[in-house]
Amino acid sequence: MDILKPIRIILLLMFIYGISQAQLSPGELSKPHAFLDGIENCNKCHGFDQKLSPDKCLACHIYLADRRKQGLGMHANSSYRNCEDCHVEHQGKDFELIFWKDGQEKFDHNLTRYILDGKHLSVKCRDCHQSKNISQDIVTKEPKKNFSTTFQGLGQECTTCHADEHRGQISAKCSTCHTTAGWKSPAKFDHASVKFKLTGKHITIACDKCHPLIVDNRSEKDKDYLKLTGIQSAKCLDCHKDVHNSKFGQNCEGCHDTDGWSNVARGQFDHSKTRFALLGAHSRVACEKCHTPGKPFKGLKYEKCQDCHRDYHKGQFASRLQAGACEECHTVDGYLPTRFSVAAHAETKYPLQGSHLAIACNACHQKELLTGNVETIKFKF
Structure with a gap:
C-alpha cells in the first residue's frame, strides 16, 4: 500500500485550488473588504457576468444606499452610480480604495452638496472627517466600517464638528447669527429680533458689557462662555447705577434716552424735584445755559x-x-x-x-x- 498517496492527493488538490484562485481572482482584496476574500464570496459583489454590481455594494453599504434614495450627497448624482469608477479593488490589502482623479487636495467638495467657503477653505480634510464626528446613523447601519478612514457620516450641522459655545442657551442653528467667515463677529445677528432692542449708545457697547462671562472650564481650550439668556433688562437700573439714589424714582426714561445720560429730554424733566425749582424766566432758559458741556449736572452753585x-x-x-x-x-x-x-x-x-x-x-x-x-x-x- 502506498502510504504517500493521500498526501499526494492533498497536495494536488491544494495546487489545483491555488491555480483556480489565481485564475478566478484578479488579486488580493483591500483591508476593508478582506472578509470577502475567497472564491465562495465572489458573487457577493459580482454578477454572473463577473461585473461589479452596484446593487450588491449597496446591500452592505446600507447608509450610502439610504442617502441615494433620499437624493443626498455626491453618490446620489447619476454620474457617480458605478462604484468601480472611484473604488478599485483586487490591488492588494494596503491599496487605497478611493481614487482621487486630481488628488485629494483638489477634490471638488461642491459635489457633496456641502459647499466649502470662508474659513472652511483652509481646513484639512481630516480636521472634519474624524471618527468622533461621525453620526450614530452610519455606526448603526454599517458597524463593520472603519470609521477612521471613511469620509462618510458627517452631518451638515455646525455642531457636527464644533462644540456649542453657547451651552444650549439658544438655537443650535449657528448660521442664524454666524457665517463661515469666523465666529467672533456674529454678522447676521440682529438684536432687534429679541426682547431688548439696541438703540442709541447701546449699539456701540461690547457684548460682554451686558452679557457676563461665565467660567465653567468645559475644556482646556474652552473655559468660559457668554451668558446670553436670563439677562434682566426691563429697567435701566438692571444694568446702570442710580446716581440719584432714588430721588427721582426709577423711571430713567422720564428724563433720559439711550443717546446718552447728558441728553436730558426737554420738557420731560421735572426740575422742581431738585433743590432749585425753575420759576418765571428760568423755565424758558435752555439747559446748557446753566449746565454747560463738560460741567457736571450736580454741584452747581445756585444760592445767590x-x-x-x-x-x-x-x-x-x-x-x-x-x-x-x-x-x-x-x-x-x-x-x-x-x-x-x-x-x-x-x-x-x-x-x-x-x-x-x-x-x-x-x-x-x-x-x-x-x-x-x-x-x-x-x-x-
Missing part, C-alpha cells in the same frame, strides 16, 4: 443770583442792608419791571417829590461804559 448772573451794577449797592442782593429789586419773571418803588426811593438820599415822581428812571439813571467797555447803569451819584 450772582452764582449764575454777573453783577450788572458793579457793586453800587454793596453797602445796602442786603448787600446788593438781586431779589431786593428783581424777580424771576425778569429784570424789568423792577420792584424798586417810589417808597423805596424815599429811603435813599434823594426822595422823589413833585414832578420827579413822573419822570422815567432812565431819564436820570443812564447807561455808561466802564473800563474795558463794560456797560452798566449809574444809580449812585
